[in-house]
Amino acid sequence: MSLVPVKDLLEKAEREGYAVGAFNCNNMEIIQAIVDAAEAEKSPVIIQASQGAIKYAGLAYIVALAKIAADQATVPIALHLDHGTSFAQVMQCIRYGFSSVMMDGSKLPLDQNIEITKRVLEVARAVGVSVEAELGKIGGTEDDITVHEREALFTDPEEARIFAEATGVDALAIAIGTAHGQYKGEPKLDFPRLEKIKSLVKIPIVLHGSSGVPDEAIREAIRLGVRKVNIDTNIREAFVKGVREVIAQDPGEIDPRKVLGPAKKAMTAVIREKIRLFGSAGKG
Structure with a gap:
């Protein structure tokens, strides 16, 4: 089947009360691991490309x-731009064939974030591409995008309502205590804030920086309305661990297939666990 908009996947998740995993890719092996896991679990899945992935692999290769x-899969697959930082870049990804894009205007004042998101929506809607936006600042580092811990701001529920009503965006990423990258301690999510936002915003909620968040916290976030959960760091950790184990066992190994094959299996196992955690297994 062909690539599908994220909106289609999240609308079904909203009706049935689960979340769809959005997994960041950087190369062929990661994409294969994401799809292998989705096929094994019979789950819809979102392949994401960040700024760093596009710079490393190239837009044409990723698409x-x-x-x-997607053409070879039996489950629905979306290709999503993660943290698009400019109108021009988002348009480029749409032209190349992304089925979903994120316009991250979270560093802008509310009115400017609304304005640029509406500009993206005007084009995206015309070609059947779904749009995610962000309010609040999620801490940590996402490739070239860094928000210092002291600058990380939680999403204001009333601003979320105003933003959602003004734009009609398909999904909204909010800041409730997660962070990009590896956690230094256990993250504490602001569930009352999430519950308040969900009561005011009638669209799917997105949770970024979810690697390292305890399973019980993920389950509670999904119960309260999160419908898209982003995972990157856990995949990287599995990849590197798999490579290191092969090299440690045989330092003289030079066959990339024998090095990357086990890494791909390790990533697939982690992604399958996440899919089951999110409740999307069997929903494809």
Whole structure:
């Protein structure tokens, strides 16, 4: 099947009370691991490309790999731009064939964030591409995007309502205590804030920086309305661990297939666990 908009996946998740995993890719093996896990769990899945992934692998390569994966898959697959930072870049990803984009205007004043998101929506809606936006600042580092811990701001529920009503965006990423990258301690999510936002905003909520968040916290977030959960760091950790284990066992190994094959299996196992945690297994 062909790539599908994230909106389609999240509308079904909203009706049935689960979340869809959005997994960041950087190369062929990661995309294969994401799709292998989705097929094994019979789950819809979102392949995400961040600023760093696009810079590393190239836009054309990422789109080509994702389209091949979707064409061969039996489950719904979306290709999503993670943290688009400019109108021009978002338009470029739409032209290349992304089925979903994120316009991250969270560093802008509310009115400017609304304005640029509406500009993106005007184009995206015309070509059937779904749009995610962000309010609040999520701490940590996402490739070239860094928000210092002291600058990380939680999403204001009333601003979320105003933003959602003004834009009609398909999904909204909010800041409730998660962070990009590896956690230094256990994250504490602001569930009352999430519950308040969900009562005011009648669209799917997105949770960024979810690697390292305890399973019980993820389950509670989904119960309260999160419908898209982003995972990147856990995949990177599995990849590197798999490579290191092969090299440690045989330092003289030079066959990339024998090095990357086990890493791909390790990533697939982690992604399958996340899919079951999110409740999307069997929903594809």
